[in-house]
Amino acid sequence: MLCLQLLACFFFLLLLPVLSILFLTRASAPKKQSSPPPSTTISPPRSYPVIGSFLALVANRHRRIQWLTDILQVTPSATYVLRRNIGIRQVLVANPAVVQHILKTNFHNYGKEGSNGTLQDFLGHGIFNVDGESWKFQRQVASHEFNTKSLRKFVETVVDTELSDRLIPILSSAAATGTVLDFQDILQRFAFDNICKIAFGFDPAYLLPSLPQTKFAQAFEDSVTISSDRFRSLFPFVWKIKKLLNIGSEKRLRIAISEVQEFAKNIIREKKHELSEKSSLDSVDLLSRFLGSGHSDENFVTDIVISFILAGRDTTSAALTWYLWLLSKNPHVEYEVLKEINEKSEATAFDEVKDMVYTHASLCESMRLYPPVAADTKEAVNDDVLPDGTVVRKGMLVTYVPYAMGRMETLWGSDWANFKPERWLEKDEAENKQWKFVGRDAYTYPVFQAGPRICLGKEMAFLQMKRVVAGILRRFKVVPALEEGVEPEFVPQLTSKMKGGLPVRIVER
Numbered sequence: 001m002l003c004l005q006l007l008a009c010f011f012f013l014l015l016l017p018v019l020s021i022l023f024l025t026r027a028s029a030p031k032k033q034s035s036p037p038p039s040t041t042i043s044p045p046r047s048y049p050v051i052g053s054f055l056a057l058v059a060n061r062h063r064r065i066q067w068l069t070d071i072l073q074v075t076p077s078a079t080y081v082l083r084r085n086i087g088i089r090q091v092l093v094a095n096p097a098v099v100q101h102i103l104k105t106n107f108h109n110y111g112k113e114g115s116n117g118t119l120q121d122f123l124g125h126g127i128f129n130v131d132g133e134s135w136k137f138q139r140q141v142a143s144h145e146f147n148t149k150s151l152r153k154f155v156e157t158v159v160d161t162e163l164s165d166r167l168i169p170i171l172s173s174a175a176a177t178g179t180v181l182d183f184q185d186i187l188q189r190f191a192f193d194n195i196c197k198i199a200f201g202f203d204p205a206y207l208l209p210s211l212p213q214t215k216f217a218q219a220f221e222d223s224v225t226i227s228s229d230r231f232r233s234l235f236p237f238v239w240k241i242k243k244l245l246n247i248g249s250e251k252r253l254r255i256a257i258s259e260v261q262e263f264a265k266n267i268i269r270e271k272k273h274e275l276s277e278k279s280s281l282d283s284v285d286l287l288s289r290f291l292g293s294g295h296s297d298e299n300f301v302t303d304i305v306i307s308f309i310l311a312g313r314d315t316t317s318a319a320l321t322w323y324l325w326l327l328s329k330n331p332h333v334e335y336e337v338l339k340e341i342n343e344k345s346e347a348t349a350f351d352e353v354k355d356m357v358y359t360h361a362s363l364c365e366s367m368r369l370y371p372p373v374a375a376d377t378k379e380a381v382n383d384d385v386l387p388d389g390t391v392v393r394k395g396m397l398v399t400y401v402p403y404a405m406g407r408m409e410t411l412w413g414s415d416w417a418n419f420k421p422e423r424w425l426e427k428d429e430a431e432n433k434q435w436k437f438v439g440r441d442a443y444t445y446p447v448f449q450a451g452p453r454i455c456l457g458k459e460m461a462f463l464q465m466k467r468v469v470a471g472i473l474r475r476f477k478v479v480p481a482l483e484e485g486v487e488p489e490f491v492p493q494l495t496s497k498m499k500g501g502l503p504v505r506i507v508e509r
Contacts, residue, residue: 042070042071042073042074043074044071044074044075044080045057045071045082047083050085050086051085051086052082052083052084052085052086052087052088052089053082053083053084054084054085054234057084057234058234061232061234064232064492065374065375065401065403065404065490065492066490068082068092068375068401068404069094069401069403069404069407071092072092072093072094072401072404072408073094073404073407073408073409077095077388077389077390078093078094078095078098078408078410079091079092079093079094079095079098079386079388079390080092081390085234089393089396090396090397090398090399091386091390091392091396091397091398091399092399092401092404093386093398093399093400093401094400094401094404094405094408095387095388096405096411096441096443096444097387097388097443098386098387098388098390098400099400099405099443099446099450100443100450100451101386101387102378102386102398102400103400103443103446103449103450103451103452103453104443104450104451104452106384107451107452107453108381109380109381109382109384110378110379110380110381110398111131111378111379111381112129112130112131112378112379118227118230118231118236119227119230119494121227121243121253121254121257122223122224122227122253122257122260122306123303123306123307123310124299124300124302124303124306125300125303126138126303126304126306126307126308127139127142127304127307127308128307128310128311129303129307135453137293138290138304139456141286141289141290141293142286142289142308142456143456144289145198145199145285145286145289145456146456146457146459146460151350151459151460151463152350154194154198154460154463154464155350155353155463155464155467156350158194158197158198159194159463159464159467159468160467162190162193162194162197162207163190163467163468163471164471166190166193166207166208167186167190167207167468167471167472168471168475169209170186170207170209170211171472171475171476171506172475172506172508173209174505174506175476175506175507175508178505179505179506180481180503180504180505181503181504181505181506182501182502182503182504183321183324183478183501183502183503183504184317184318184321184497184498184501184502185211185501186207186211187316187317187320187321187468188313188314188317189206189207189211190207190317190468191312191313191314191316191317191464192204192206192207192217192309192312192313193205193206193207194312194464195308195309195311195312195313196267196309196312198285198286198312199285199286199287199308199312200267200271200285200286200287200305201271201274201285201287201288202267202270202271204216215259216259216260216263218256219255219256219257219259219260219263220256220260220309220313222252222253222256223253223256223257223260224310224314224493224494224495225493226249226250226252226253226256227253227494228492228493228494229249231377260306261302261306264302264305264306264309265298265302267287267305268287268291268298268301268302268305271287271288271291272291275288275291275292286308287301287305290304310494310495311457312457314372314494314495315372315373315461315495316372316461316464316465318370318372318495318496318497318498319363319366319367319370319372319461319465320465320468320469321498321502322366322367322369322370322490322496322498323362323363323366323367323465323469324472324478324502324504325480325488325498325502326366326369326370326419327362327478328478328479328480329419330419333362333419333421334473336358336362336421337358337359337362337469337473338473338474340356340357340358340359341356341359341469341470341473341474342474344356344470345474350463352467352470353462353463353466353467353470354463356466356470357425357434357435357436357437358421358425358435359466359469359470360424360437360462360466361421361422361424361425361435361437362421363462363465363466363469364421364424364439364445365419365420365421365423365424366419367406367447368406368412368445368447369406369407369419370403370490370496371402371403371406371447371496372447372495372496373402373447373494373495373496374401374402374403374490374492374496375399375400375401375402375403375492376399376400376402376446376449377397377398377399378397378398378399379395379396379397379398380392380393380394380395380396380397380398381394382394400446402445402446402447403490403492405444405445405446406445411444424437424438424439424440425437425438426438442454448461474509475508475509476506476507476508476509477506477507477508477509478504478506478507479504479505479506479507480502480503480504481503481504481505482503488500488502
């Protein structure tokens with residue numbers, strides 16, 4: 001049996017270059033249609049012996065998340081088994097019942113084994129890359145940072161200070177001079193300063209007027225990008241060979257990760273020194289809790305620091321980037337958001353954002369269309385049968401796709417493509433017909449995951465985003481500086497990005 005598999009693999013590798021060239025040549029040939037075909041013509045990819053749907057994967061490699069979405073949209077059960085090559089199968093999911101099964105009902109059968117090897121170099125044994133006791137421990141320690149008192153402190157001290165002392169002056173200056181800013185970069189800097197201050201008690205001062213370029217920031221970006229490319233690789237053995245030989249992108253990744261780890265270790269050493277100098281701290285942050293938990297392994301704590309930087313820096317900044325672009329395209333929504341902001345202007349910072357119902361709905365709607373994490377992959381520990389009858393074998397990868405789920409007509413109606421905050425709202429008759437938020441269950445809307453691994457920082461993320469939106473829109477109008485008719489491209493890395501950033505002009509209201 002082993003010999004047959006090796007033989008099949010050998011012939012596959014021999015034929016692959018020829019097949020790929022032929023298919024790509026055909027795919028790039030001029031077409032009579034200048035516009036994309038209607039969605040009714042979309043069908044699941046053809047699968048061939050040995051190579052499966054590899055040719056379709058190659059043809060759609062630059063629009064992979066949209067291609068997977070197209071497939072799930074036309075699959076009646078919204079669960080599809082993709083045959084990749086040499087017998088490798090991957091289950092793609094956009095069915096809420098199946099999402100609930102893998103994230104809650106049969107949670108212990110779907111772990112991180114399928115992805116943690118790919119992310120091991122970057123995230124190590126951090127919370128997003130482990131299962132079992134290590135995951136439970138990290139989650140338990142981190143959970144203490146998300147109570148109401150900590151959230152209020154986060155909004156009224158950390159976020160407000162970064163907003164008033166750094167972000168607003170930069171926007172005022174850009175408005176006065178007509179400077180075009182990359183708002184994706186600005187928001188990443190803002191979020192990075194925030195997460196470092198609240199989680200580690202450290203201020204990297206990355207959002208200064210000079211917008212400094214640092215080795216760490218570039219190294220972190222390279223680490224995210226190259227690690228994401230590993231996931232998208234059609235031939236995982238290629239990056240593994242490059243890693244073994246220390247060449248190309250894998251050499252760059254090793255250098256970048258080394259820079260990121262050194263940055264994290266410096267934060268840890270400073271915190272250890274601070275803890276040794278003082279008998280008690282004025283406030284206890286996340287890093288202090290981990291260091292005080294009995295875990296003295298610097299590498300382990302380094303992995304934790306890097307994981308929380310990734311979560312705090314990239315998710316909220318990605319969500320806000322797409323949100324501000326959608327507001328610019330939908331002035332009636334921007335009007336309603338601004339109206340709510342002005343109505344809440346007398347409240348304290350925390351109470352203001354806590355009660356911003358329409359803005360909250362508009363953020364949910366934005367993340368429905370452009371989720372910060374487009375897809376998440378688990379690996380089956382044992383054989384299983386999904387609620388729709390799909391058979392899963394031990395070791396198979398199972399990927400649920402929030403990006404696709406936000407585009408399912410069966411879940412959101414025929415107007416799913418519209419940016420419509422009202423789909424999250426209803427009029428409250430008891431409260432003078434004020435808007436009342438009506439959420440969706442976490443398995444229909446798994447933007448923050450669901451089940452035991454649901455995001456601890458969900459409420460913190462919403463509070464931060466609403467405070468930023470209120471702080472910006474109350475004083476400025478954000479106008480995208482894109483060419484007429486050009487729409488930004490969604491790039492699904494570990495966290496989603498807007499390709500090339502979001503160039504904007506700032507206009508004083």
